[in-house]
Amino acid sequence: MRRIGLTHACVAALLMIGSWTAAGTPPAAASDTQGSGSPAASARSAPASAALLQAMQRDFGLSPAEAEDRLAAEQRATALEPEARKAAGPAYGGAWFDAESEKLTVAVTPDADAATVRGLRSSGAAVRTVEHSARRLDATVARLDRLDAPSGVSSWSVDPVANTVAVNVVEGERSDNDVRRFLSEAREAGPVTVRTVRAAAETFAAGTVGGDPYYTGNVRCSIGFSVHGGFVTAGHCGGVGGQVRGWDGSYIGNFQGSSFPGNDYAWVNVGSGWWTVPVVLGWGTVSDQLVRGSNEAPVGASICRSGSTTRWHCGRLLAKNETVNYSQGAVHQMTKTSVCAEGGDSGGSFISGDQAQGVTSGGWGNCSSGGETWFQPINEILGRYGLTLHTA
Template structure:
């Protein structure tokens, strides 16, 4: 009976090995196809509008004459400012919280247009404050008494809902993010990696340097990163630095936050008023704050920039161009502001969605990690976690990762065992082949020994 059991074992082993070959081949094929899909690591991806952010949809549907902006409440619910009871009822039925205000979005926009048409005063900024239903005009310490008086008269002529206030420090571009990039014009921070499908670029601030500027990764000028190929400033504040090699390399979807750590970027979205956000820069590192306004206008000494995100996040010289994000969603790149990270201040950011649209680029992203801190669930839209589905205080920078310059490759073992690669399939195929060869060798060895026994008994 022993030879019968051996025969059964060999057959089971061969069948298992053949099944392993089929399974391994299927896994290799699936992994190869997945590597070309939009869900792979470091591929272009933009987040679709969040299904849970009702505020912007309600404001758009009701119109500028019946609404006056939307924001995220302290409980994480969207709040919509409305001008009449009927609009409030519609907002309430949709599941959002209405706030009845006096002045509509049309009036707020008209006030901002009047301020923009007035003679320009460097050191001033204004934003439509949805929560207070006002247009807030700020003037820094460089604005003279006469200019302050002139701006106050313009504001008084618009109406009492235009509020004037002084701010500490001076509004400056933060020339001099996460990773430092250097040129003869100064130091800035890399924002996000983007691509046109053929070549990779760094998206950073436009005021960092004009087209033609050459950027390096070190003070000695030994490691050339690339050259600025497009730059827009003032008006907007974004630019493209084309990589000298044409490729961003490993870790393209990660932004550094200091200490060798980074955050995986998984998509793009527009910021929301009240949202908790994070900024990383090569000077001051990682800091957080809140979005206080959208479509802000800032009169820098170098020129006027409009359509910015206003925040309470601090920043310092050298942080220009650095990334603004929340829960792994790219929101903006650092433009400028006032104050510092000791006393605080106001910082403005160029929205990423606007820059990508103008440049015709796509963000290079990392595939979200299921179960990681701040990761986006696979069943949710990539932008949902940062668009009000959670309370602002619960927001996180995003899922963590190791940050580096792409020179430290993963180990062979980690590559082979990564379920997102062909490694596991190749391992199964190799194991199956070994099993098949082993069963054939064992069978041949048993046959040889049996023949020897027979030969010895016959001719011995």
């Protein structure tokens, strides 16, 4: 089993707990997978480990106090977002975290009544009036999902700040006939804005490299999050039944479920001397991060990723429910971030504070020149397979 350099006695105790809870606790129903505890309870917990705060300081240029304040504000916004969506009702136009004001901004259409707007503001949110409802924008994305996208179209998703559906086209491909035809059909589907990206999205699996967390065949990927009975990761890393070996070459388990393309998620059962632990690994360079739940962070929030190749990197959450057009096929309902990643990081953990967010799927760029990376949201994976996140 993997040797983990944990720095706190409480985490060492959790390791021992994990060794028997994994074996004795059956998977829960899908209804039990939407986070652990209430958002308010999570907001009252410690904001993050020293490792995550250090990574945020490095990647955002923040002081220690600024990093703590930022995470606390994001936790408040995370707790507020589902309530704001419910309060706005059909007038809801989306929401995002604004780093400058450290508030959640909630968009509403002009038909929102005055009482609703007053209620949102009294809750601590900023309010902006927009033309299109979130329902209309989501319907536009759904129409685009039914189109046959050429390789020159990288992805598409709702941009709540711009109140539009952003379609990302690879640089130099806009004049391609298939791309032009797709864009014409996209504009007929609803409010669309076309943007340019430097490169097409690719998955982050890699050929076998020694000393990394797990292998299947000749592919190296990264563990995402522990669940009772195993761990979740990216679907493109292996198919159902595929054998998984650990960093030391020993047998861990097999892929019990896997989906790619369409989705990009999978889960692996754990046995043969391995156990599950409710932490995100620092790979020996930073301390490990305890996982306490899976409350979904809003657009604009800071987010960090841990992977077996590039370790810790942080950035911002850019978009949700984005369709990514890989060469193997489109993957739906992904979340886009400004965090970099490289080959071998696939399947690795995305975390905001102490809340699990998702598993690394793919992106473009690297951690030298920068780029963007997508992840498959964790709660969707838990719900799909009836798994329970292993939390501290």
